[in-house]
Amino acid sequence: MPLGLYISVPFCRTKCSYCNFASDVFSRTIFHRYVERVCSDMERANSIADQMGGQLDRTLDSIYLGGGTPTILDITELERLFVIISQNFELLPNAEVTVECAPGTLTPAIVEALQRSGVNRVSLGVQSFVDQEAAAVGRLHSRTVVLADMARLRAAGISDINIDLIAGLPRQTPKSWEVSIAETIASGVPHASVYMLEVDEDSRLGRELIAGGTRYHAHFVPQDEVTADLYEMACEQLDTSGVRQYEISNFARESYGSRHNLKYWTRQPYLGFGVDAHSMLPSRDAENEAVRFSTPDSLEEYVVEGPFKRTPVTSHAALEETFFLGLRLSRGVDLKKVAAKFGRSAVAGFAETISEFVESGLMEREDSWIRLTSRGRLLSNEVFERFVSEEVARG
Numbered sequence: 001m002p003l004g005l006y007i008s009v010p011f012c013r014t015k016c017s018y019c020n021f022a023s024d025v026f027s028r029t030i031f032h033r034y035v036e037r038v039c040s041d042m043e044r045a046n047s048i049a050d051q052m053g054g055q056l057d058r059t060l061d062s063i064y065l066g067g068g069t070p071t072i073l074d075i076t077e078l079e080r081l082f083v084i085i086s087q088n089f090e091l092l093p094n095a096e097v098t099v100e101c102a103p104g105t106l107t108p109a110i111v112e113a114l115q116r117s118g119v120n121r122v123s124l125g126v127q128s129f130v131d132q133e134a135a136a137v138g139r140l141h142s143r144t145v146v147l148a149d150m151a152r153l154r155a156a157g158i159s160d161i162n163i164d165l166i167a168g169l170p171r172q173t174p175k176s177w178e179v180s181i182a183e184t185i186a187s188g189v190p191h192a193s194v195y196m197l198e199v200d201e202d203s204r205l206g207r208e209l210i211a212g213g214t215r216y217h218a219h220f221v222p223q224d225e226v227t228a229d230l231y232e233m234a235c236e237q238l239d240t241s242g243v244r245q246y247e248i249s250n251f252a253r254e255s256y257g258s259r260h261n262l263k264y265w266t267r268q269p270y271l272g273f274g275v276d277a278h279s280m281l282p283s284r285d286a287e288n289e290a291v292r293f294s295t296p297d298s299l300e301e302y303v304v305e306g307p308f309k310r311t312p313v314t315s316h317a318a319l320e321e322t323f324f325l326g327l328r329l330s331r332g333v334d335l336k337k338v339a340a341k342f343g344r345s346a347v348a349g350f351a352e353t354i355s356e357f358v359e360s361g362l363m364e365r366e367d368s369w370i371r372l373t374s375r376g377r378l379l380s381n382e383v384f385e386r387f388v389s390e391e392v393a394r395g
Helices: 029-043 045-052 077-090 108-116 131-138 143-155 174-187 204-211 217-219 224-240 259-265 297-302 315-326 335-344 344-348 353-357 374-378 380-385 391-395
Strands: 004-008 060-068 092-099 121-127 160-167 189-196 242-247 248-253 270-273 277-283 290-294 310-311 363-366 370-373
Touching: 004 259, 029 045, 029 077, 029 297, 045 277, 060 077, 060 259, 077 108, 108 143, 121 131, 131 217, 131 315, 143 160, 143 174, 160 174, 160 224, 160 310, 174 224, 189 259, 204 217, 204 259, 224 242, 224 248, 224 374, 242 277, 259 270, 259 315, 315 335, 335 344, 353 363, 370 374, 374 380
Parallel strands: 004 060, 004 270, 060 092, 092 121, 121 160, 160 189
Antiparallel strands: 189 248, 242 248, 270 277, 277 290, 290 310, 363 370
């Protein structure tokens, strides 16, 4: 089965207050060293797969450069990544090739480099079309810049564009959120991602919220109930406009779902390079169904070739993943297919849990399919936890 290839570029022009990813602002002097390390890893992909106990198919049907902001790399560095990919993997003719971009970084020269490299999809980290909201969390763009970037991409023949939005940003109200949704729909983009603000200790804004402070405009963050209402508002309005929800946070016009991200949710093989990059490959070991492994989550440790973290995926763990990843999708999980792969007794082991969620209105069942309801999507983490054994959770 063809691979999805992910490359992490953890460099940003500024660190947004809500960001909990392994990305930050670094001196450009480290860029070249980092790219060389990523290229070296790609050149020894076979060796890495062998060491991790995975089976590697070098055919690719998707590439995704994320971060961070890949488009702040020098053009020579950006293009070198694609050259090394082409030299070490076989890219299928209809492959999806995505690059994440921060609005304002798409200079004419960068757009030309994306064209030359075969990029056919761009994900723009807009977060909000309301300039005050974007500025409050450290974004450096304005609505005008976003619209200019989209026009520049389309003029270059790249029309498969995603817009990221975040519900629950500081100073956000239902009225201002309406503006962001309306602008997204009016832009005609075929794909949108809508995330609810995550509150945890891995971001400055999250830590401030937990502490009850006022830095980073934390005292202007909407209540959880309001954020949930904003999310549901986006679901309804995007769906009405023909941008249908196909995953908890993702919406697309027909045939424009992210093929790369679908690999994660449907447990297809993928290979990741760079800081905090994750991989899943079929296992060489007959005792396990697959193997997951990841790189160090700090730039310093990665560039000095810190060790990979490896996690074998047993058949039972694969079954659990099939449920809690598959239930992220609007279509849900087909119990017939699950039983055919893992056995009827495996599915029967979750029968009581499924019935409980159906009765509580968090899940619905139609023939052999189960899927989350709209309320179930809001409480999805609580649902998913029930499909993970205590042993796996501790690991």
